[in-house]
Amino acid sequence: MTRILQVSDLHIMPEGQLFHGQIDTAQALREMLSGLAGLLPAIGPVERIVLSGDLTETGCVDAYAMLQAIMAECPLPWRVIPGNHDSREGVRALAADALSMPATGPINWREDVGDVTLLGVDTLVEGAAHGTLAAESLDWLSSTLRGLQGRQVLLFMHHPPCTTGIAAMDDIGLLNHSELAEIVVAHAGPLQIACGHVHRMMIGQFAGRQVVIAPGTSHAVILDMRARMEFGFIPGHRGAVLHSFGDHCQSALISSADFADPFPFS
Numbered sequence: 001m002t003r004i005l006q007v008s009d010l011h012i013m014p015e016g017q018l019f020h021g022q023i024d025t026a027q028a029l030r031e032m033l034s035g036l037a038g039l040l041p042a043i044g045p046v047e048r049i050v051l052s053g054d055l056t057e058t059g060c061v062d063a064y065a066m067l068q069a070i071m072a073e074c075p076l077p078w079r080v081i082p083g084n085h086d087s088r089e090g091v092r093a094l095a096a097d098a099l100s101m102p103a104t105g106p107i108n109w110r111e112d113v114g115d116v117t118l119l120g121v122d123t124l125v126e127g128a129a130h131g132t133l134a135a136e137s138l139d140w141l142s143s144t145l146r147g148l149q150g151r152q153v154l155l156f157m158h159h160p161p162c163t164t165g166i167a168a169m170d171d172i173g174l175l176n177h178s179e180l181a182e183i184v185v186a187h188a189g190p191l192q193i194a195c196g197h198v199h200r201m202m203i204g205q206f207a208g209r210q211v212v213i214a215p216g217t218s219h220a221v222i223l224d225m226r227a228r229m230e231f232g233f234i235p236g237h238r239g240a241v242l243h244s245f246g247d248h249c250q251s252a253l254i255s256s257a258d259f260a261d262p263f264p265f266s
């Protein structure tokens, strides 16, 4: 069994600042990491944590410094992909020591963990909210998958390639999803896609594969499926996703409510 924890949309601010003046995203991440560490005896062993983008809100040096300080307490090895709120060089510097981190260009990486190959692909268009896979990233993904026909692949990308029904998020989704679909359809092996961006746990389908969208660590996009939706955030609704691969494959939501002390069944 290979288990991977996905933690997404941290939106860390520079020290002393609150997200939209309201939410302490740094404290929320500390609580999430502490809670997950407390659960490890019950859910482990877990091989990696992957932070699936929007690591910071501002993309500035001070926010990454704050994140680096918090992640020093992370109980597991961790990997990163950028989200639309990140700066590519900020993300690269944050995880420069990771063997999988490319020194230049899009932050696309591969790491084999047990029977699973983790792939991270970079959908960031700096300065924009939507995502795009650059030609270089599409080529990298296509050539990498060609050598992975027999392995379970867990593909991390910040922007979901499928729609969510939340209009404001779908408007800023992955623009060139059809190009990704061609690559995914051409791949014969087992592959699951893991995304963030939406700040809600959702399960979707894309090119015949399962897409799991993880919640954020501090706040959620409001649940409004109307075409002319109001856009806003709610605090809480926080969690992570545990992806497990073995005889049985599953993705389980871990809510911050799971960190509470249980009362006995009697």
Ligand SMILES: [Fe+2]
Pocket (backbone or CB within 6 Å): 009, 011, 053, 054, 083, 197, 198, 199
């Ligand atoms: Fe986000």
